[in-house]
Amino acid sequence: MPRPKxxxxxxEINFRVRYAETDAMGIVHHSHYVPWFEVGRIHFLDDxxxxxxxxxxxxxxxxxxxxxxxxxxPARFHDLxxxxxxxxxxxxxxxxxxxxxxxxxxxxxxxxxxSFICADKQGCPTRFPAEVFAALDAFGQRDDGADK
Amino acid sequence: MPRPKxxxxxxEINFRVRYAETDAMGIVHHSHYVPWFEVGRIHFLDDxxxxxxxxxxxxxxxxxxxxxxxxxxPARFHDLxxxxxxxxxxxxxxxxxxxxxxxxxxxxxxxxxxSFICADKQGCPTRFPAEVFAALDAFGQRDDGADK
Amino acid sequence: MPRPKxxxxxxEINFRVRYAETDAMGIVHHSHYVPWFEVGRIHFLDDxxxxxxxxxxxxxxxxxxxxxxxxxxPARFHDLxxxxxxxxxxxxxxxxxxxxxxxxxxxxxxxxxxSFICADKQGCPTRFPAEVFAALDAFGQRDDGADK
Amino acid sequence: MPRPKxxxxxxEINFRVRYAETDAMGIVHHSHYVPWFEVGRIHFLDDxxxxxxxxxxxxxxxxxxxxxxxxxxPARFHDLxxxxxxxxxxxxxxxxxxxxxxxxxxxxxxxxxxSFICADKQGCPTRFPAEVFAALDAFGQRDDGADK
Numbered sequence: 335m336p337r338p339k340x341x342x343x344x345x346e347i348n349f350r351v352r353y354a355e356t357d358a359m360g361i362v363h364h365s366h367y368v369p370w371f372e373v374g375r376i377h378f379l380d381d382x383x384x385x386x387x388x389x390x391x392x393x394x395x396x397x398x399x400x401x402x403x404x405x406x407x408p409a410r411f412h413d414l415x416x417x418x419x420x421x422x423x424x425x426x427x428x429x430x431x432x433x434x435x436x437x438x439x440x441x442x443x444x445x446x447x448x449s450f451i452c453a454d455k456q457g458c459p460t461r462f463p464a465e466v467f468a469a470l471d472a473f474g475q476r477d478d479g480a481d482k
Numbered sequence: 483m484p485r486p487k488x489x490x491x492x493x494e495i496n497f498r499v500r501y502a503e504t505d506a507m508g509i510v511h512h513s514h515y516v517p518w519f520e521v522g523r524i525h526f527l528d529d530x531x532x533x534x535x536x537x538x539x540x541x542x543x544x545x546x547x548x549x550x551x552x553x554x555x556p557a558r559f560h561d562l563x564x565x566x567x568x569x570x571x572x573x574x575x576x577x578x579x580x581x582x583x584x585x586x587x588x589x590x591x592x593x594x595x596x597s598f599i600c601a602d603k604q605g606c607p608t609r610f611p612a613e614v615f616a617a618l619d620a621f622g623q624r625d626d627g628a629d630k
Numbered sequence: 631m632p633r634p635k636x637x638x639x640x641x642e643i644n645f646r647v648r649y650a651e652t653d654a655m656g657i658v659h660h661s662h663y664v665p666w667f668e669v670g671r672i673h674f675l676d677d678x679x680x681x682x683x684x685x686x687x688x689x690x691x692x693x694x695x696x697x698x699x700x701x702x703x704p705a706r707f708h709d710l711x712x713x714x715x716x717x718x719x720x721x722x723x724x725x726x727x728x729x730x731x732x733x734x735x736x737x738x739x740x741x742x743x744x745s746f747i748c749a750d751k752q753g754c755p756t757r758f759p760a761e762v763f764a765a766l767d768a769f770g771q772r773d774d775g776a777d778k
Numbered sequence: 779m780p781r782p783k784x785x786x787x788x789x790e791i792n793f794r795v796r797y798a799e800t801d802a803m804g805i806v807h808h809s810h811y812v813p814w815f816e817v818g819r820i821h822f823l824d825d826x827x828x829x830x831x832x833x834x835x836x837x838x839x840x841x842x843x844x845x846x847x848x849x850x851x852p853a854r855f856h857d858l859x860x861x862x863x864x865x866x867x868x869x870x871x872x873x874x875x876x877x878x879x880x881x882x883x884x885x886x887x888x889x890x891x892x893s894f895i896c897a898d899k900q901g902c903p904t905r906f907p908a909e910v911f912a913a914l915d916a917f918g919q920r921d922d923g924a925d926k
Contacts, residue, residue, distance in 0.1 A: 353813075357502065369797075647806075653802070654855055
């Protein structure tokens with residue numbers, strides 16, 4: 335499988351694997367990549383000037399509609415892993431993010447994506463507020479030479 | 483260590499250990515007994531006629547203030563474990579529950595306790611509503627020959 | 631989205647949502663459906679006469695290669711949810727399972743799939759042992775009028 | 779409650795609260811402080827020159843026997859929390875660590891402790907290897923002016 339080719343700006347964050355994230359196979363349990371994508375996504379929103387806490391304070395939620403993961407190599411306890419996050423596409427009411435998690439040698443461990451729709455506090459789908467859409471759109475277009 | 487001696491009614495619930503709850507030592511990660519105590523506690527409240535969902539709907543929260551666990555034997559994947567929960571003491575503003583988790587041979591895996599205070603939706607400590615206190619107190623006193 | 635149409639035997643297991651599985655949106659965090667699929671899968675293997683513990687004792691692992699989830703409705707604390715699991719396809723070296731999680735009214739909360747390859751204890755891909763393949767294949771074909 | 783007074787060297791590590799670690803009360807679920815203590819402990823062992831991965835490679839495990847937590851203030855999504863870890867006592871076959879988790883204003887969120895015994899790969903209690911005991915003992919005694 336070819337490595338994913340991010341189109342715009344890539345946001346990166348790294349951390350060490352916790353012992354609690356391993357399972358009886360001696361590797362990271364496959365479910366833990368989902369919160370790791372979320373860590374990447376939250377960092378991506380910070381980078382885009384849209385802290386998720388601010389979005390919630392504005393009265394909005396991002397509801398997940400779809401998630402996919404491909405598992406290539408296992409992560410192990412204490413490995414330093416990096417979550418790379420970028421926008422695949424953004425529309426007026428939702429967006430699709432892509433992820434790649436790599437190890438210290440930049441080998442791909444997993445790839446994946448999540449789709450979201452914007453919702454109000456009652457969970458009703460709605461348009462992104464104009465400034466949120468503008469910031470996401472600008473960030474997705476940006477190609478500032480960040481490591482890809 | 484002697485087995486704990488519950489004073490009143492004991493509430494029991496059982497379930498199988500999930501693979502996701504194991505760690506690289508091949509046993510259940512020590513953190514997972516905390517949500518298991520919670521499963522026992524929720525079932526205990528159901529048994530006492532006080533579903534936690536109802537308590538939240540009435541505008542109250544139980545805030546944990548203290549937790550302790552003693553680890554005696556490890557649980558493993560697919561083991562059928564039973565959480566036993568009972569009241570140690572209940573006051574006008576809080577309570578202390580005790581737990582024992584046993585395997586299929588009724589061998590003790592862990593013992594523990596949690597203390598709670600009653601709070602309103604803003605998180606301010608408050609008295610238990612009268613009917614909640616009465617139900618907890620009655621349940622704690624009850625000695626109806628349930629398995630101990 | 632049309633409901634998935636299982637082709638063979640469907641295995642079902644139910645349990646209540648734990649408080650620890652909720653998040654600050656007041657609903658189940660989207661990552662927890664992954665261990666729930668696993669609970670369904672382990673139960674499915676029990677139903678097929680292939681307890682996963684036995685498979686590990688025979689010296690084999692099932693390594694996940696791919697996972698997908700579609701989120702339709704949120705689950706909430708204390709809901710009784712049912713995980714429905716069936717085989718989409720099985721080959722000599724791997725299989726693809728499908729899942730549907732429903733609430734007490736049999737409304738679909740999420741759908742999903744996972745793909746696995748068979749591996750030895752060193753994690754090297756290998757063929758399913760003959761008796762495992764036979765049991766999976768037979769179970770996948772079976773159409774015994776179980777609820778679909 | 780007075781703040782704990784560490785006796786020797788204090789090891790510190792910080793990270794942001796994950797959304798997946800919150801619950802329906804809008805705060806961090808009380809179970810997540812247990813893996814956070816572990817993150818602190820692993821970092822403490824790194825600081826002491828005893829990476830846990832090395833200990834496992836030497837054929838030893840640290841088995842937890844006892845855990846206690848006092849909850850003072852809740853952590854919330856995206857808070858930057860710091861886990862402070864130090865030795866309370868170390869013997870020939872086990873040790874007791876203490877923890878304090880603080881927020882960005884250095885306010886105490888929780889305090890706690892864990893006790894461990896040294897075991898071999900079969901889980902049989904054994905003495906610490908001499909170099910492990912020496913390193914733990916030296917680290918526990920050290921009072922090098924680190925922030926307390």
